[in-house]
Amino acid sequence: MSAALLPTYADVLAARARIAAHATRTPVLRSRTLDALVGAELRFKCENLQRAGAFKFRGACNAVWSLDAATAAAGVVTHSSGNHGAALALAARTRGIPAHVVVPDNAVRAKLAAIEAYGARVHPCEPTLAARERNAERVRLETGATLVHPYTDPAVIAGQGTAALELVEDGGPLDVLVTPVGGGGLVSGSALAAHGLDPRIEVIGAEPTGADDAARSLEGGVRVQGLVPDTVCDGLRGLIGEVNFQLMRAERVRVLTVPDDETLHAMRLMMERLKLVVEPSSAIAFAAVLRYRDLFRGRRVGLVVSGGNIDLGALFPAA
Amino acid sequence: MSAALLPTYADVLAARARIAAHATRTPVLRSRTLDALVGAELRFKCENLQRAGAFKFRGACNAVWSLDAATAAAGVVTHSSGNHGAALALAARTRGIPAHVVVPDNAVRAKLAAIEAYGARVHPCEPTLAARERNAERVRLETGATLVHPYTDPAVIAGQGTAALELVEDGGPLDVLVTPVGGGGLVSGSALAAHGLDPRIEVIGAEPTGADDAARSLEGGVRVQGLVPDTVCDGLRGLIGEVNFQLMRAERVRVLTVPDDETLHAMRLMMERLKLVVEPSSAIAFAAVLRYRDLFRGRRVGLVVSGGNIDLGALFPAA
Numbered sequence: 001m002s003a004a005l006l007p008t009y010a011d012v013l014a015a016r017a018r019i020a021a022h023a024t025r026t027p028v029l030r031s032r033t034l035d036a037l038v039g040a041e042l043r044f045k046c047e048n049l050q051r052a053g054a055f056k057f058r059g060a061c062n063a064v065w066s067l068d069a070a071t072a073a074a075g076v077v078t079h080s081s082g083n084h085g086a087a088l089a090l091a092a093r094t095r096g097i098p099a100h101v102v103v104p105d106n107a108v109r110a111k112l113a114a115i116e117a118y119g120a121r122v123h124p125c126e127p128t129l130a131a132r133e134r135n136a137e138r139v140r141l142e143t144g145a146t147l148v149h150p151y152t153d154p155a156v157i158a159g160q161g162t163a164a165l166e167l168v169e170d171g172g173p174l175d176v177l178v179t180p181v182g183g184g185g186l187v188s189g190s191a192l193a194a195h196g197l198d199p200r201i202e203v204i205g206a207e208p209t210g211a212d213d214a215a216r217s218l219e220g221g222v223r224v225q226g227l228v229p230d231t232v233c234d235g236l237r238g239l240i241g242e243v244n245f246q247l248m249r250a251e252r253v254r255v256l257t258v259p260d261d262e263t264l265h266a267m268r269l270m271m272e273r274l275k276l277v278v279e280p281s282s283a284i285a286f287a288a289v290l291r292y293r294d295l296f297r298g299r300r301v302g303l304v305v306s307g308g309n310i311d312l313g314a315l316f317p318a319a
Numbered sequence: 320m321s322a323a324l325l326p327t328y329a330d331v332l333a334a335r336a337r338i339a340a341h342a343t344r345t346p347v348l349r350s351r352t353l354d355a356l357v358g359a360e361l362r363f364k365c366e367n368l369q370r371a372g373a374f375k376f377r378g379a380c381n382a383v384w385s386l387d388a389a390t391a392a393a394g395v396v397t398h399s400s401g402n403h404g405a406a407l408a409l410a411a412r413t414r415g416i417p418a419h420v421v422v423p424d425n426a427v428r429a430k431l432a433a434i435e436a437y438g439a440r441v442h443p444c445e446p447t448l449a450a451r452e453r454n455a456e457r458v459r460l461e462t463g464a465t466l467v468h469p470y471t472d473p474a475v476i477a478g479q480g481t482a483a484l485e486l487v488e489d490g491g492p493l494d495v496l497v498t499p500v501g502g503g504g505l506v507s508g509s510a511l512a513a514h515g516l517d518p519r520i521e522v523i524g525a526e527p528t529g530a531d532d533a534a535r536s537l538e539g540g541v542r543v544q545g546l547v548p549d550t551v552c553d554g555l556r557g558l559i560g561e562v563n564f565q566l567m568r569a570e571r572v573r574v575l576t577v578p579d580d581e582t583l584h585a586m587r588l589m590m591e592r593l594k595l596v597v598e599p600s601s602a603i604a605f606a607a608v609l610r611y612r613d614l615f616r617g618r619r620v621g622l623v624v625s626g627g628n629i630d631l632g633a634l635f636p637a638a
Contacts, residue, residue, distance in 0.1 A: 027346040029368060032370075046594075048594040049348060049593075049594055051351075053594060110591070268631060271596050271631055272596075272631055274368075275365075275367040275368055275372060275595060275596040275597075275627035276594060276595065276596065277590050277591075277594040277595065277596060278594075308594035312587060312590055312591055
């Protein structure tokens with residue numbers, strides 16, 4: 001992809017206008033206790049309270065409403081470990097068009113149920129990127145649906161950036177912005193948004209040590225491929241896309257890695273102190289702040305709490 | 320207590336001004352999925368996101384900041400199964416005065432830890448109302464501290480009503496308002512607030528079937544005493560006070576009872592769909608809406624999500 005096709009800050013602003021009627025303006029929460037624990041001013045942008053339970057609705061909604069009417073009528077298709085699938089299903093419903101979601105057969109049950117509840121057709125496949133892409137292509141050819149890639153689609157990236165805009169508007173100026181990194185759609189969109197507002201904001205991605213392709217790619221200057229992710233963060237098992245890698249480099253994104261046990265500790269702390277249900281893939285941003293707290297001390301830190309879709313069956317086995 | 324000592328709507332408005340600098344203006348959340356489930360327009364006032372994790376901070380804060388300087392200097396004392404104790408401890412800290420909290424020795428561990436973390440002195444006692452009152456009186460005589468009763472203190476009742484004010488201001492007009500009923504501080508303060516704004520709002524209290532003294536008291540016209548509560552809703556084990564009973568009658572509050580298993584189901588649904596950590600004593604309001612949904616169909620329903628202080632050790636045994 002040429003640099004000319006990279007989304008820009010203007011695309012983030014356009015996305016905001018396009019999704020305003022559909023997406024929830026989620027609250028920004030603060031906690032004096034967590035501020036004291038870190039020694040920083042933390043602002044949590046609660047995208048776990050977004051429709052379909054994750055920031056992914058922003059990007060999916062922007063992609064769906066960017067299509068012309070004739071193209072939209074044939075529907076949309078994607079492959080997703082869950083949150084993007086549910087988001088696209090719901091976004092398609094807001095426009096009254098069909099959605100097809102190719103899902104790895106080891107995906108979190110609650111996420112599958114959500115996709116079906118939003119009226120999309122689910123296509124299970126093997127849990128490899130190759131199988132997912134192959135199946136999505138097959139559905140695309142059969143139905144004429146438009147592929148909405150979960151993190152390389154420029155409209156998706158621009159849409160994901162809108163959460164960071166609201167975080168600054170509602171929570172005040174930031175010194176640092178921290179988001180999780182999976183495929184890189186959120187962190188790259190957030191970097192476009194943050195730097196559009198204020199080029200001095202440092203943008204940091206938090207990545208599982210067991211899926212650290214973004215950290216290695218930035219370090220080596222070449223995008224790492226073929227890494228097999230091993231992490232409880234089911235939303236962060238995707239490898240970063242080329243467009244995301246380019247944007248991360250252009251926007252000087254720094255990536256910090258966090259072991260899963262620290263992410264689970266942060267998740268519990270967020271449930272105890274913020275009273276929010278968050279998924280591990282979402283808690284990792286706060287886990288990074290705890291792990292590397294010297295980097296954040298005394299600073300105004302925004303965190304995108306990216307989603308809250310955990311399988312509560314594991315927490316309430318009897319219910 | 321004579322009727323002249325009952326708090327009024329004016330007291331709720333005064334409380335709002337008094338606590339504005341200290342209490343969080345918590346968000347009002349909506350969920351299309353839960354609306355569809357009930358067939359009503361639900362607005363959830365998230366007091367689980369209040370400071371100290373419950374609406375109780377509002378009443379405690381109003382009581383603490385209502386004291387004159389000389390009285391305040393000797394501190395405050397209360398007895399509480401937990402949330403009011405933590406709230407009073409934190410409220411006292413906002414004014415820099417001592418707090419003493421008499422706590423039943425079977426109270427939820429997380430709530431005890433919170434009280435101590437806010438700098439209050441904890442005085443454990445037997446889990447009976449008589450023992451709690453006796454111990455609080457002893458501390459009061461020894462220290463000169465002012466007793467702030469968890470639900471009969473008029474300043475506490477007025478403070479609790481401020482959540483309902485914000486719920487209507489931020490969430491729009493209501494047909495019905497539902498809150499949990501324990502001692503009756505929240506439901507009576509909320510009724511004052513709601514009827515001050517609009518006398519047509521129906522105010523409903525939700526009470527565990529195993530602690531249904533409010534329902535029985537209203538039905539019989541005489542306040543039931545001596546009932547031994549049996550419910551998982553640890554915040555609703557108190558029996559309603561005389562002033563609360565008078566206010567509930569004057570404001571035509573209706574009480575609906577809910578079995579614990581339905582409250583736990585509602586709690587799980589709120590965690591799944593609203594992504595909020597709520598305690599059972601808080602989920603009971605939504606449980607009542609689900610149980611008696613014919614009463615609510617087609618109406619604009621406000622619910623006070625009263626607190627989120629659950630012992631996560633039970634959910635995360637390994638962490």
